[in-house]
Amino acid sequence: MSVESVLMLTQKYSEGEKISEYCQRLASHLEDEGVETHLVCFGDEDVDEKVGSVNLHKFSFKMHGDNYFSWSMLLQSRFMEKIDEIVEEEDVDVIHANNWPTLPASLTASKLHELPFVVTYHSIEEERGMDNPHSHQISDLEWEGIEEASFIVVHKDKTKEAMEVYDLPEKKVKLLANEDWEKDVKKLYDRAAQVNSNLQNMEKEAEDNHGNFDAYVGVSSE
């Protein structure tokens, strides 16, 4: 299966910002492969426009948290709202989160819309030193993302090494340190979407034929 549309999330999107540039580069490659990128992020005002290869969806948010962690968590309701809007209008095949500030909404949206999700950890809290007052909560979110993502993308040995504390299936974490990593990310999308689609089809078929997915896949009901 080849995905046709990706929903990317990053907290902020601006020129020169590292994760923004990462998303831009990936979107540009995806465009060459015929894949559309929708990118959702926080901004000063509500914006829906095409910028380069990216269909940019910025949302504004006026509430202030009592610290950066709270503010990031508060943003999730708006992320969810925006994701919902896009999924209603577009045929999104995969959700791609970037770092913990986009995880809660990505995790929930992936469950709600039954879409696979991939996360890129540009760094993780363990690697950053666990010296933030909310480090344990951030780490907990990162772990939740690790558990539920189809694939985890990292680009540095250091990040992969820091993730060893989590005792993960080796093939779930993809260290992409190569020049043309965008191609590999696209392959991961395709693989995640394919498995997701297969399972959904099996489930549907089971419901149609047997009325019970567990029985269909051989799980005893006893």
Place this chain on the structure above:
Amino acid sequence: MEILMLTWEYPPNKVGGVAAHVEDLSKTLNEMGHDITVITFGEEEESEVKDGIEVHRINAKEGPDITSWVLMSNHRMQKKGVELLKEKDFDIIHAHDWSAVPAAASLKEVTDAPMVTTLHSLERSRVGSIHSDMSKLINDLEWYGAYEADKVITVGEDIRDEILHHFSVPEEKLHHVPNGVFADKFQKGNSVRDEIALDWEIPVLFVGRLCHQKGVRHLIEAMPKVLDKKPEVKFIVAGGGGGVDHYRNMAESIGVDDKAYFPGFVPDDQLIDLYNSVDATVMPSVYEPFGIVALESMSAGTPVVGSHVGGIKQTVVHEWTGLHVEPANPDSIAWGIEKAISDPTWNDWMGKNGKKRAEEKFTWHRVADMTLDVYDKAIKTK
């Protein structure tokens, strides 16, 4: 109706009055034929059906502050809610207090169900003013809960007015639905009077968190004034919270410690016995959106001496079921206590009136009916 309740506290996890409120309302709605699902916080992730109510507990890692923990919990509540949407089609999403607002607001966005928010109290009045970033965030979430909701329920008329003016919420969106009480529960207690007071002593009860909002300081300041005229009075100051030692020391410093007993947090069964053993319950609160203690005491047939604030204005009828006193005024509190216990016949009569009032006006069935009416309006508004 298929109703989703979101609350950070639900029995056995009880800190304030919200847990009991949600549990009693849910039980009553369930008895009336409605399906209730509760998503709440728990020590473990688990789901159970208890008394016909489906309860899902989520867990979230604690952080350095309550707000970050609440927001983490809301993420997990939201995720659980989305999971439940696969099999349930909720007619109402009901959030209780600021601590369930983000999850409720998000779930409202992804379903067709209207959102109802009950604000049990407000941060600005709980802490006196919005003086810290944390208070500001809580205040913002209370506003957000009122703003996002199709209907807002308040437990008292004063808090309704506060929300109307402070948050500029349209009047037609606000609905006053009082708390309820299962009166018979508070009539099943045994008198433990012999255990808590000598034959000649008159026990008077305070129940609540020992904090500024409950007016404990003013009660302690009133004690010597009461004892001057009625040395037979004995005060049972029951309740937990961080202030037990502080108020015990205060009682000692003004020389009333031998007449004021601080048993700490008292479990429900013992509390019911206490209500049935004292001559009056005193509620010297400076802020009290509703004040369930008044209904509990009235149900047990014990008159209430309560500040003329918030919900106490609606539950206690002056010189009928108890007495109103001026908040934060030790002279007035002392006057009320002394007057309530001075004439045993009148005290009994007020107790009987209070019991009747609780049984007739504040039943959970009546409260559930009023809540359903708000739900209907919310569905029509959406």
